[in-house]
Amino acid sequence: MSQLDSNWSFVDDNKVTPKGFLFAGISAGLKASKKKDLALIFAPEGSVFTGMFTQSIVRASCVDICEERIKTTSGFVRAILINSGQANACTGNLGIQHFQIATGKIAELLGIKEEEVLMCSTGVIGVPIQINDLVKNLPNLVSDLKGNNIQNAAEAILTTDLTLKKVSIETIIQGRKIKISGFAKGSGMIYPNMATMLAFLTCDAGIKKEEWDKMIAIAVKKSFNAISVDGETSTNDSFIGINAGEKIEKRFFPIIQQGIDIVCQNLAKNIARDGEGANCLLEVLVQGAKNIDDAIKLAKSICNSALVKTAIHGCDPNWGRIISAAGNSGVKFNLNHVDLYIGNAQILENGKLNKYDPQKVTDYIKSRMNGRYLVDDIVKIMINLKSGEYKGTAWGCDLSKKYVEINSEYTT
Template sequence: MTQSWHPVPGGVTAPEGFLAAGVTAGLKASGRPDLSLLLAPEGAVCAGTFTTSLVRAACVDLCAERLQACGGQARAVLTNSGQANACTGERGLADSLIATEALADRLGLQPEQVLICSTGVIGVPIPMDTLVAGLDPLVAALSSAGGADAATAILTTDLVVKQIALEASLGGRRVRIGGMAKGSGMIHPDMATMLGYLSCDAGVPAEVWQAMVGRAVDRSFNAITVDGDTSTNDTFLAFAAGEPLSPEHFEALEAGLTAVSQHLARAIARDGEGATCLIEVQVEGATTDAGARAIARTVCGSSLVKCAVHGRDPNWGRIVAAAGRAGVAFDPEAVALWLGEHQLMAAGQPLAFDRPAASAYLRARAAGAYLGGPGEGGDTVLIRLVAGAGPGRGVAWGCDLSDQYVRINADYTT
């Protein structure tokens, strides 16, 4: 189904009618871009998924409440980078309301049509005078070519910008889906990702769109892990606006939505703090797809597996041990396992394999030149596990765990 979708430039503003901007408002001491805006056309619907953490930023609750109250109707999302505005007491909500009301006034919208996301250090409030002063130049910079600027302005510890756009012909018309995301640490989402945004120029009923987005998130952002930590601010928002699409093309549209989401999710995992390679775990033969994804995500999230990959050690025992604690029933006597082209187990039994060659495979993946897209530089370590003869299949993505991750996070606020 995804074969009909092909890449086009433009990122989140590739779809018709979407505008975006990113500016340097002075929210970050580094002087890097830190204020981003995505504006959807009139009549847009928005689907959202959010962190399941009990400790969450006020902006998360505000977004969820506005989408529910307005039946999924929203036009804009403002993102400030540098301050998470989480655990800041009553000020957190007050500042989010001030920001969205000020932006709504400048865009000629109702405040309920404007959403806000924040990212940065937990416990640090937004310098509101600086943010509000940045709104006029931000709105003035809105452009159909502003996708890259917007994608840059949402970053924190990320090393690369994460954006993509795909196009397909559905029902004789061009349909585009664009996306941007940020995330590098605190990645083990139970909803979506650190922050992610999608745009689509096909009209879809709000309830249909929300269901599509939920399924795409389960197969993408909920299938990645860097360090096992979720964020207080995890938010994923997907906008759809345009000529209504015939229901017969909904399946193809969802395939494109999933493809965009998976590209962004893999890019987040590959950009994990201190990572040298992407890990992709494919599981098949489980009873259900959900079970297969749970096994794959548990393997990806295992610190022992991640350390073994970083050490270029084909220690397959760590892989099957992690699979066994995923909370999913399967027959250990049926397990087969591959590391790249090297088969390590069959029918639950270890096989003789060329250990130096398997180690060389891991070294080669780490040496692959990263070109900004997952796997494009040959930097993907592929682990394939067959858990039985069931129909369930699933994939998850992660990265290796290096000493650099410890250094980055040990010194994060100091």
């Protein structure tokens, strides 16, 4: 149990998870690999749900229905069914029917209403969900529900992810233990189409819908909306945050916000680090911006640049590409004020080239590309625009031949 600045501590989700929440994960045979592919989150009565969904025009209908059900129940949902294998996107009316069949059946098994059940899907686009296999296995799924079972649920939502993405933290407020847990899947590809980013967060400090919505929006902006593997937004991207339990006083909200931020950023960074073909996590911190939106926008522009990503892959301290990507972000700044660092090496001071040892910077980047697959494999870039008081961070990864290989594989 390691200590965090904010008194939040990491905890083992096999022992500690938010009070009252139950999790399940099994194999229903939806994946050719027969790995786990069906997960369930069952939240206590009175739980408050907030969902944030893909901004793409082309959305899976399951995303539309989730959004609608959260709205019609005023956020008082109870369960989320999640399947991997098929994304249930571009599947027309059949996709809507499958959603209704599956959530209706889960509602029956859990003794709740159908509109209190959400369903998220990830996997192949344009292929109908294997609804018979799914429905047949729902009783097994419900039997698997346990508090200390995030491991199974987190496994069941993965597609081509190489690593499990989950985190649990705990703090004590006025003698009361507060727990937040999250799990996610990243952007991997399955033939023939794009998979999705899904993430779920549970918290056992009760917070009213209106306030919770705001807190989740802040956390998502600084985490899931600040990462990029390849600049692609999927049809199914979804994040759902749930709180339940005794209401907590408003003066403690900043502590909860801190906890939500920690969990969301941990999961988001894991997704970026596990980007297809990635060898490191790229972290770009922009300081001295006129506002947070500008800072994140500029940081994302650098993380998204194919030329920055290939330079990092080649351990090349190519500051020209970084500055050029900054120049294309749409954020206004004066190059003559800009300081630029890669790791601890200052490359630019007030827009002018500083004396630095390129070999040392190359060695720094190389030391972060160690293939041990740790979230600490971080290449850090810092830019100070000196045009304001705000800062923001974005995360990405290097661009390797492996990325091209994974995404151009096709056998008819």
